[in-house]
Amino acid sequence: MSGAAAMTLPKRIQRKRTKGWRMPVGAVNVTRPTIWGNPFIHADPGEAVAAYRKLTRGGTSMFEMGPGKLQFAKNAHPQTLHWHFSDFVRENIHKLRGKDLACWCPLDAPCHADVLLHLANKDT
Template sequence: MPGYPVRIQRKRTKGWKMPPNTIYVGRPSKWGNPYKTGDKACDARCYRKELEWYLDKNSVISKKHEQILAGLKKLKGKNLACWCPLDSPCHADILLEIANRG
């Protein structure tokens, strides 16, 4: 039985390949984080803001938000790859959590 999907840090290392069963969710994919990032404090705030954005059923839904919510089923059971360091907050963690809920 395969384990729970995980976040993969995408790399530019020669010979590195994205593992099987992995979808790239960084920019410029349709899954890319809509918030500006850069420093760890901002990244943590952006992470929280994005989680609230996904979970707020009363928010004004942009076209991008609508596309993401409609496509979450495609992410279920998949590892998600982004450029964020694994020890930093990342929108891919949010996508993993939401896509793989009960």
């Protein structure tokens, strides 16, 4: 290793409501209802993350919605459901580059923040 300090890769942080917990300095909150939040919910978190990944890619996408299937979260940011959301991601993902991302999802569960981490840091 050279004399330069080793660069740590950005990671996902689980937000907590426990007394005294603070979000680390520099971390970005990507929970609902922020613009980066996942507007989808499903009994299987992996399905909600897959739908979010599809949403960030844009194009004409169809989602099978309904009881027992994918649903929209009531507290979703309205712009995440706009058909231009993928353009927003493409134009603003650089703002997340190199930053830790905070969401409520357990660290051992699928989370849309992992999609954002990949998109923001795929060239690093």
